[in-house]
Amino acid sequence: MSSPATIPSASLLALHAASAAPAANAGAATAGAQLACFHCGLPVTQAEPLAAELDGARRVFCCGGCQALAQTLHAAGFAHLYGDEARFARPIDDAARREAEPIWAAYDTPELRTQFVRPLDNGRAEITLAPENIRCAACAWLIEQHLARQPGVESAVANVATRRVVVRWREGTQSVAGLLAALAGIGYMAWPFEVSRTDQQDRRARRGLLMRMAVAMLGMMQVMMYAWPIYTHEATIDPGQLQLMRWASFALTLPVVLYSASPIFAGAWRSLRQRHMGMDVPVAIGVGAGFIASALATVRGIGEVYFDSVTMFVAFLLLARYLELRVRQASRSGAEMLARQLPATCERLAGVGATGERIPVARLRQDDLIRVKAGEIVPADGTVVAGVSELDESMLTGESRPVRRSAGDTVLAGCFNTASPLELRVSRVGAGTRLAEIVAVLDRALAEKPRLATLADRVAGWFVATLLVLAALTGLVWGLWIDPSRALLVTIAVLVVSCPCALSLATPAALAAAGAALSRRGVLLTRGHALETLARVTDVVLDKTGTLTEGRFAVAAVQPLADLDTAQCLALAAAMERGGEHPIARALLAAVPDGGGHAVAVTGIRNVPGQGLEATVDGRRLRLGRLDFARGLVGGGSSVPVPAVAGPAHPGATVVWLAAQDGVLASFVLADVERAQTSALLARLGALGVRCHLVSGDNAAAVRWWAEHFGIGHAAGEVTPEGKRDYVARLQQGGAVVLAVGDGINDAPVLAQAQVSIAIGSGAPLAQAGADAVLTHGGIDEIATALAVSRKARRVVRQNLGWSFFYNVVAIPLAATGLVTAWMAGIGMSLSSLLVVANAWRLLRAGRKTV
Structure with a gap:
């Protein structure tokens, strides 16, 4: 059977000629299947065509x-290349090429x-390309x-597994651009691929x-082939053969030890x-002593x-370290991504x-105007000036559903x-974007070592x-x-069987996995x-405004007072407020589905500061x-009934009136509204057994109303920032461990006083937030997720430490009494490390599902 690499170059040229056939010929080829060449699609003109x-x-x-x-391609197993969707070497269409050519040209600019x-030596260059549709060899x-x-091309190497060229x-x-165009000419849309420094280091x-x-592993298997006959039939083996097998084992063990x-x-x-007893010290002594003693005996x-014990121990230890490396890389905060x-x-x-x-x-520079097409990623923070779309912000905020954005809305780089x-x-742009702020916050967190990890390292040092x-x-x-005669072997077993690796990994592996899980949920x-x-x-x-509530006006109720319905009243009010930046204007505009009543004509707008607006809407003043x-416009000074505010008593609500010359038309009740996730947060906190406190600077009546609305038993209003700090201090004096949640700036004193704090990231620049954690989006129910994940991480740490302690207490005496040989010790130590790492790995799943 022929392979693709053996296809003659003449046939390859025929293939390229066929793939570059004019569109007219391709069109003629489709006129009738019996008249089109199966391979290239050109018309078949012979009276008796070739067939197979x-x-x-x-x-x-x-x-x-x-x-x-x-026939060669079919014989080699590549018949699928003739399918309708995978026609071999079909060029991209002209429209796609015209759209891609400006992008290709940009990659030849100095910056890109x-x-x-x-750059390579002797005036050569190298680039890694990522074709989109590589399927097979x-x-x-x-x-x-x-x-x-x-x-000018010297070499091109394509890797099917990584889909890189x-x-x-x-x-x-x-x-x-020429390389990208060449690939497009044979049907492969490709783009330059940048391997980041971290990716290179990880790889x-x-x-x-x-x-x-x-x-x-190879050395272990080969050495065991020689060790097994010695274990089972040593007495029957010729001494010369026995010595030969020892020398063969020595030769196979040497690269294991040295490399x-x-x-x-x-x-x-x-x-x-550094005068520090790290976990590698006993391992190195055990491996070195075992190898040197075996070499001298040989x-x-x-x-x-x-030699069998040495190779087996090194192999299993490296396996444990490889899995630990994968967990550590998977647990990275995501800043590089x-x-x-x-x-x-x-x-x-x-x-x-x-x-x-x-x-x-x-x-890009500030105030530049850019267009982001569907399917593209936003390159910088900005404000929408034209268009309506939905943006996937999951990488930045953890919000899984696309968010609607239209004129006037802010969009973030990376969406x-x-x-x-x-x-x-x-x-x-650049370092000023919210994306860069998130990366800076994550880097700051990674630079600090948790106290538990520091304590574990100190304990591991004493343990060693x-x-x-x-x-x-x-x-x-x-x-x-x-x-x-057994002293050396037993000593090596004691050194090897102990597991300082598991002890040192118990805490950092769990904390790293939990931190990664939370960052995926938007908690940094x-x-x-x-x-x-x-x-x-x-x-x-908990703070109220901006935390449990949106911190903005919204239309809570509309009460028509004339012959107009609710929608008509809202449309008139929104038309008058069109283009306004006042919180009331934004609330009225947001309440109208079409964004502000564009169908009506508004003229003669007069703004009376502190009072309201007057305008002519569709000829009506x-x-x-x-x-x-509003009542001043009504002829004859008609008395106006005052409608009830939404709810029996809603302190803090604002009532806005709409009136015409023939009477009052409607009233609008505007009030702060709760966040969509507030109820879920409070329910989950209650399930976790945490006491909730609502402490706000708003007037006491409003805070009491919201506390009753949320079902929070402890509330305080009209509290200054210093008063919030004192409130937390009193809780701490009673033995409480307090989590404070606020916007990161107004609540700075209380965030600093609490043992741990979370700032709502939308309230302040992340790099300036003084909190211990930042919630990057408005999904405040993830605060409960943070508590649940942290408790699960604590359980995992305790499990890991408990297992490490139990294992060492049992294994070391067994090794010291000679009941555990060196190879058994190597397996036990490696399996202990693997168990600790695998247990911590479970925490990564918390980033993908509700805890």
């Missing part, structure tokens, strides 16, 4: 080359070439062959550890130089060898509705535009020191009184102690505002 049986059907061809290539093109083969024929070419002979660490583990175990020895050396020809959300290019406009030019995002084009006025003393005493006792931990303190919270002190102001 493929997949049980008769196929016709225009020439022998197409027939031979089609520096970002994506890697045939695709990779075609891409490599086609790019290699482009001017690495191209090297001579500078000055080829452009990035390098994983690859290095995998290589060391592979060498150790696979080198990070262990390096870590132990660093610990000793050279001398007498004594026990432990967030930072890579921004696109490389964007479309800058000369004016609203004008045509744009494709530029690098690095050239995905799902529906239709938007034109934006850029407000913040104690272990070394125990190992020395064990070796001394066995060497002087019990069995000198900005202080190292936040998670462990959240687990101990007994009381939650109206007033909107205070009761006495």
